[in-house]
Amino acid sequence: MAPAERERDGRPEAVRAPRFRLDLPRPPRRKLLPDYDPEAFGRLSERIARFLGTGRFIVWMTVIIIAWVVWNVSAPSSLRFDQYPFIFLTLMLSLQASYAAPLILLAQNRQDDRDKVNLEQDRKQNERSIADTEYLSREVAALRMGLGEVATRDWIRSELQDLLKELEDHRVTLPAGSAPDAGHGRDVDDR
Numbered sequence: 001m002a003p004a005e006r007e008r009d010g011r012p013e014a015v016r017a018p019r020f021r022l023d024l025p026r027p028p029r030r031k032l033l034p035d036y037d038p039e040a041f042g043r044l045s046e047r048i049a050r051f052l053g054t055g056r057f058i059v060w061m062t063v064i065i066i067a068w069v070v071w072n073v074s075a076p077s078s079l080r081f082d083q084y085p086f087i088f089l090t091l092m093l094s095l096q097a098s099y100a101a102p103l104i105l106l107a108q109n110r111q112d113d114r115d116k117v118n119l120e121q122d123r124k125q126n127e128r129s130i131a132d133t134e135y136l137s138r139e140v141a142a143l144r145m146g147l148g149e150v151a152t153r154d155w156i157r158s159e160l161q162d163l164l165k166e167l168e169d170h171r172v173t174l175p176a177g178s179a180p181d182a183g184h185g186r187d188v189d190d191r
Contacts, residue, residue, distance in 0.1 A: 042110050049107035052100055065089070 020026075051057055068089050072082045082088040 042106060045103040046107040046110060048100075049104045052104065065093075 068082070069086065072080045072086065072089075073084070
């Protein structure tokens with residue numbers, strides 16, 4: 001038997017599909033479309049959209065259209081490139097509009113994406129601020145409750161004044177010469 005005619009698993013060896021190694025990456029395939037950086041393309045579209053939304057663009061577009069029409073109306077017949085119905089001008093304006101609209105939409109989508117990210121960051125910051133505020137208000141309430149039980153300077157002063165009044169009210173007035181240590185100079189008898 002020839003090697004091409006040998007059968008394995010019911011199929012001839014020559015007909016079997018080749019086995020691919022799973023531990024190696026596949027070789028890159030050729031692409032039909034050219035590679036491009038989506039971020040760079042997005043930035044370019046934003047720049048174009050930003051320019052299309054300016055007064056400078058309107059002025060330049062108006063100047064070009066007026067020059068186009070004046071040239072094709074007043075120039076000699078041999079130098080005119082677009083006769084009266086100005087079909088070529090219409091084609092150029094349509095082409096410009098057909099490219100401008102998607103570029104503007106792309107720029108708006110990118111701006112919407114940035115706005116969503118900013119909105120999400122603002123929402124998270126607000127949640128953190130609310131949580132911090134609630135925590136601080138609980139702490140202030142706990143401090144107020146604790147301060148209700150703490151003796152303040154004014155309270156201590158009023159208590160001392162009350163005690164001083166009580167001592168003055170209960171003080172026994174002794175005659176002038178009957179002080180306990182008068183004449184002795186020391187309190188040896190008390191020991």
